[in-house]
Amino acid sequence: MVTMNSKKILLANNEELLVRTLDTNDSELHVDFSNKIYDESAYLFQVDTSKNTIEKSSAIINRFKDAPRNFAIGAFIEQELAGLIYIWEVSTIKLYNKNCDLGISVRKSHRGKGIAKALMLEAEDQAKASDYKRLQFSVVSTNEPAIQLYKKLGYSEEGLRKSSIFFNDEYLDELFMGKIIS
Numbered sequence: 001m002v003t004m005n006s007k008k009i010l011l012a013n014n015e016e017l018l019v020r021t022l023d024t025n026d027s028e029l030h031v032d033f034s035n036k037i038y039d040e041s042a043y044l045f046q047v048d049t050s051k052n053t054i055e056k057s058s059a060i061i062n063r064f065k066d067a068p069r070n071f072a073i074g075a076f077i078e079q080e081l082a083g084l085i086y087i088w089e090v091s092t093i094k095l096y097n098k099n100c101d102l103g104i105s106v107r108k109s110h111r112g113k114g115i116a117k118a119l120m121l122e123a124e125d126q127a128k129a130s131d132y133k134r135l136q137f138s139v140v141s142t143n144e145p146a147i148q149l150y151k152k153l154g155y156s157e158e159g160l161r162k163s164s165i166f167f168n169d170e171y172l173d174e175l176f177m178g179k180i181i182s
């Protein structure tokens, strides 16, 4: 993982945001974040539904720390983890190893303050430093806040996989988006 110094950002509402790589010491904040974020987010699906624990959070953080081209970046307001972005290598197969994927979320109480934008920009810098050429991901096609965020930052719609997600007895379309970053 690329090591990153912490960065202080003054948000438009004058709150100070600290953006930095997650460390094992953040496990308690991470487990609290994980326990709340899925209930607060209509289109965030918990793939691993086993109980969130500090041990599990430590393992996730360490897995990102130990992987050479993956990283987990947190956005902190005072002592709270307000937002989180993960970046990971799509494939170690050489044909695709210039592509990375991402997952981002911000606690409901901190949305609309510019935190996701700050995290995305930091992630792009880290991705460039890790020799990636493309950032790519998918989003549920009705997740307007996320789609607007990505479009604002220059990501393009690349395709639609119809009815690919089955959630709460409903079929959802998956929109693929991406951006060349270097």
Ligand SMILES: CC(C)(COP(=O)(O)OP(=O)(O)OC[C@H]1O[C@@H](n2cnc3c(N)ncnc32)[C@H](O)[C@@H]1OP(=O)(O)O)[C@@H](O)C(=O)NCCC(=O)NCCS
Binding pocket: 040, 041, 042, 043, 044, 104, 105, 106, 107, 110, 111, 112, 113, 114, 115, 116, 117, 118, 138, 139, 140, 143, 144, 145, 146, 148, 149, 150, 152
């Ligand atoms: C999508 C999400 C990460 C945005 O986080 P955020 O910190 O509120 O976003 P920001 O304040 O940085 O907003 C940046 C831009 O995103 C867009 N945006 C954010 N929220 C929006 C909303 N509710 N409606 C429309 N556009 C929105 C706007 O273009 C905004 O720029 P502006 O404020 O200049 O208009 C947040 O809503 C979230 O965590 N959602 C649940 C998890 C999720 O869906 N993650 C994405 C999965 S693919």
